[in-house]
Amino acid sequence: MLEVLKRIARGGVLSEPLPTADEVRREQGRLQSSLLEVVGRALCIRHVDAGSCNGCELEIHALNNPYYNLEGAGIRFVASPRHADLLLVTGPVSVNMEEALRRTYDATPDPKLVVAVGDCGACGGVFGESYASLGSIAKVIPVDVTVPGCPPTPVAILQGILGATRKAPSRGRNP
Amino acid sequence: MAPASSAVKAVPLLANVRGRRLLAPEREQWSGMAESMKAGGAGLLALWGTDDRDRDGCFRIHAAYLLPDEVVLVEHALPAGSESYPGLGPLFPVAGRLQRSVADLLGLRAEGGDERGWLRHGGWPETFFPLRRDSPATARFARISAPYPFVAVSGDGVHEIPVGPVHAGTIEPGNFRFSVVGEKVLRLEERLGYTHKGVARRFEQLSQSEGQRLAARLSGDSAVAFSWAYCAALEAVTGVAVPPRAAALRALVLERERIANHLGDLGALGNDAGFAFGLAQFSRLKEDLLRANAQALGARYPFDFVVPGGVARDLPAGAPAALTTQLGALETAITELRRIYDDHPGLQDRFREAGRLERELAGTLGALGLAARASGLGRDLRVDQPWPPYDRLAPKLAVRTEGDVAARVQVRFDEVLESIRLCRLLLDGLPDGATGVEVPAAEPDRLGIGLIEGWRGPVLIALHAGPGGAIRRCHPHDPSCQNWPLLEFAILGNIVPDFPLINKSFNLSYSGQDG
Numbered sequence: 251m252l253e254v255l256k257r258i259a260r261g262g263v264l265s266e267p268l269p270t271a272d273e274v275r276r277e278q279g280r281l282q283s284s285l286l287e288v289v290g291r292a293l294c295i296r297h298v299d300a301g302s303c304n305g306c307e308l309e310i311h312a313l314n315n316p317y318y319n320l321e322g323a324g325i326r327f328v329a330s331p332r333h334a335d336l337l338l339v340t341g342p343v344s345v346n347m348e349e350a351l352r353r354t355y356d357a358t359p360d361p362k363l364v365v366a367v368g369d370c371g372a373c374g375g376v377f378g379e380s381y382a383s384l385g386s387i388a389k390v391i392p393v394d395v396t397v398p399g400c401p402p403t404p405v406a407i408l409q410g411i412l413g414a415t416r417k418a419p420s421r422g423r424n425p
Numbered sequence: 426m427a428p429a430s431s432a433v434k435a436v437p438l439l440a441n442v443r444g445r446r447l448l449a450p451e452r453e454q455w456s457g458m459a460e461s462m463k464a465g466g467a468g469l470l471a472l473w474g475t476d477d478r479d480r481d482g483c484f485r486i487h488a489a490y491l492l493p494d495e496v497v498l499v500e501h502a503l504p505a506g507s508e509s510y511p512g513l514g515p516l517f518p519v520a521g522r523l524q525r526s527v528a529d530l531l532g533l534r535a536e537g538g539d540e541r542g543w544l545r546h547g548g549w550p551e552t553f554f555p556l557r558r559d560s561p562a563t564a565r566f567a568r569i570s571a572p573y574p575f576v577a578v579s580g581d582g583v584h585e586i587p588v589g590p591v592h593a594g595t596i597e598p599g600n601f602r603f604s605v606v607g608e609k610v611l612r613l614e615e616r617l618g619y620t621h622k623g624v625a626r627r628f629e630q631l632s633q634s635e636g637q638r639l640a641a642r643l644s645g646d647s648a649v650a651f652s653w654a655y656c657a658a659l660e661a662v663t664g665v666a667v668p669p670r671a672a673a674l675r676a677l678v679l680e681r682e683r684i685a686n687h688l689g690d691l692g693a694l695g696n697d698a699g700f701a702f703g704l705a706q707f708s709r710l711k712e713d714l715l716r717a718n719a720q721a722l723g724a725r726y727p728f729d730f731v732v733p734g735g736v737a738r739d740l741p742a743g744a745p746a747a748l749t750t751q752l753g754a755l756e757t758a759i760t761e762l763r764r765i766y767d768d769h770p771g772l773q774d775r776f777r778e779a780g781r782l783e784r785e786l787a788g789t790l791g792a793l794g795l796a797a798r799a800s801g802l803g804r805d806l807r808v809d810q811p812w813p814p815y816d817r818l819a820p821k822l823a824v825r826t827e828g829d830v831a832a833r834v835q836v837r838f839d840e841v842l843e844s845i846r847l848c849r850l851l852l853d854g855l856p857d858g859a860t861g862v863e864v865p866a867a868e869p870d871r872l873g874i875g876l877i878e879g880w881r882g883p884v885l886i887a888l889h890a891g892p893g894g895a896i897r898r899c900h901p902h903d904p905s906c907q908n909w910p911l912l913e914f915a916i917l918g919n920i921v922p923d924f925p926l927i928n929k930s931f932n933l934s935y936s937g938q939d940g
């Protein structure tokens with residue numbers, strides 16, 4: 251236990267000012283106030299992999315590392331769509347995941363936000379459309395914001411989430 | 426039976442590793458070769474089919490076998506009009522799902538095999554075979570929903586727990602059917618294929634020079650390994666030798682990919698065993714590594730760094746020194762964290778004995794890579810068949826015999842430290858010279874193999890060249906195909922709440938297996 255405490259002490263509090271994390275922290279500040287304005291409480295996110303290559307998942311995971319301090323910014327990943335305000339969807343939608351994606355969307359209570367992550371989510375990416383791939387997320391469910399990149403950086407994903415919460419009051423529900 | 430191999434024709438294998446390519450005209454030879462491979466201690470690495478009816482009226486079935494010192498390709502042309510071949514399941518259990526994939530994509534049936542669809546979930550009809558040349562690329566279908574016939578388990582007090590395909594947590598989709606008594610797992614049956622994106626067909630729409638971009642995206646966590654395998658296959662068919670500086674830089678990014686994944690897993694494994702401190706520490710170290718990637722390689726995840734003929738860019742001035750310094754700090758931190766993990770009784774209690782896979786079973790099932798090494802099977806392509814630059818690096822093999830979660834944790838620790846050593850060596854002795862050469866179009870009908878030891882295990886690309894720089898057929902193979910079935914055995918007798926930990930200790934790719 252002593253070793254653990256020593257390590258924590260030496261590591262310091264990483265979400266404290268760091269020269270390389272300026273952009274992130276600015277983003278977090280904005281995000282937090284936007285969340286308070288729009289959602290009025292913590293934002294609950296459900297991730298859905300609709301057929302990704304798992305690259306986007308790596309960067310979504312990174313959002314939970316101490317540098318981005320997502321929970322500190324008022325964002326939580328939840329295990330059920332029923333508890334979610336926002337779906338973070340990756341991948342081109344594979345034909346084999348279409349039904350599961352629709353069901354997850356339907357199970358998410360209104361009003362709900364959808365952020366399509368990655369070039370694949372935005373347009374089908376390198377996989378395009380085929381007998382097995384439907385292409386972009388918007389082909390299957392309404393999307394509020396797309397985050398291009400392959401994979402997009404955690405900062406870009408955060409900006410996408412923020413963008414979606416800003417759009418929330420006036421967003422249209424048609425794909 | 427007379428040795429079938431007498432009539433089998435050998436042709437040179439174009440690959441980055443040693444090997445042979447054997448043409449087996451008769452079906453008995455196809456089966457006979459499988460038997461002699463099995464007897465010689467080989468594992469079945471990959472299986473794919475090709476539609477060559479436009480050339481000689483035949484379909485072909487291809488098997489890649491992996492021996493400690495070489496890879497052996499066996500191909501068999503089915504008689505004209507025939508759409509079935511002798512199944513390999515009785516010799517190699519891993520053949521089961523591979524054969525089902527060939528059946529779904531190309532309509533070739535393995536005799537005596539499981540007839541259930543594997544990649545086809547009702548999204549396209551049973552009569553449509555995407556890899557047949559007469560199947561239109563524009564074909565789209567309405568979904569036909571049908572329940573998957575899981576194998577039923579009955580008995581006193583046995584009940585079933587279905588999980589997935591969408592999971593609680595940021596992971597890929599797959600379906601797990603547990604049969605349990607109380608909390609103990611009696612049986613686990615996996616159903617995969619949810620992320621099938623039709624990559625093999627997609628390759629055929631790309632040129633040889635474009636194929637790397639798709640290869641990098643077969644399984645994002647192994648982007649470097651797959652890009653390199655693709656480029657190695659293309660370089661083998663075109664006879665291109667990569668400049669030494671490019672080879673060194675490729676190995677540098679491959680080892681950094683290994684380090685990044687191992688760091689992520691070590692943190693997640695700590696977390697799954699109730700030690701959130703581990704996750705915070707290791708995810709921080711991983712983030713540091715990714716940020717250094719962004720500076721030195723141009724991207725946190727350098728998907729398109731390895732390109733045909735070499736690498737996409739050189740390191741900026743000062744980068745080797747900066748990377749070396751950071752690797753030193755990383756080594757210190759990991760050594761310290763390893764001691765904390767090793768000395769933590771609660772953590773070790775969860776790791777030890779959990780998800781045990783005995784060496785013999787691992788061998789029978791054809792386990793590959795990290796999972797195999799944790800069960801005492803000491804195979805690593807970087808050590809067994811080192812391709813440049815590994816031939817001058819003498820990588821050390823990491824192997825443990827216990828086969829449990831603890832062993833898979835230890836292999837990761839050993840490997841991450843060894844990768845740091847290799848990166849330092851590479852940065853220290855970085856050869857001068859070009860970072861790439863032009864790659865001409867391959868001669869049509871050549872077949873090249875790229876085989877690279879990624880962080881999870883060997884990844885393979887089989888590239889059949891078409892005319893004018895086209896891809897006639899490209900078959901990718903991820904070691905997850907071999908290792909997913911291991912999980913069905915490793916979980917037996919464990920309790921359901923330990924599944925996330927045991928699953929994570931393998932950390933297999935869904936996208937890589939699904940194609």
Ligand code: SF4
Nearest residue numbers: 303305368369370400
């Ligand atoms: S956008 Fe890139 S990283 Fe994300 S799923 Fe698509 S190919 Fe993978």
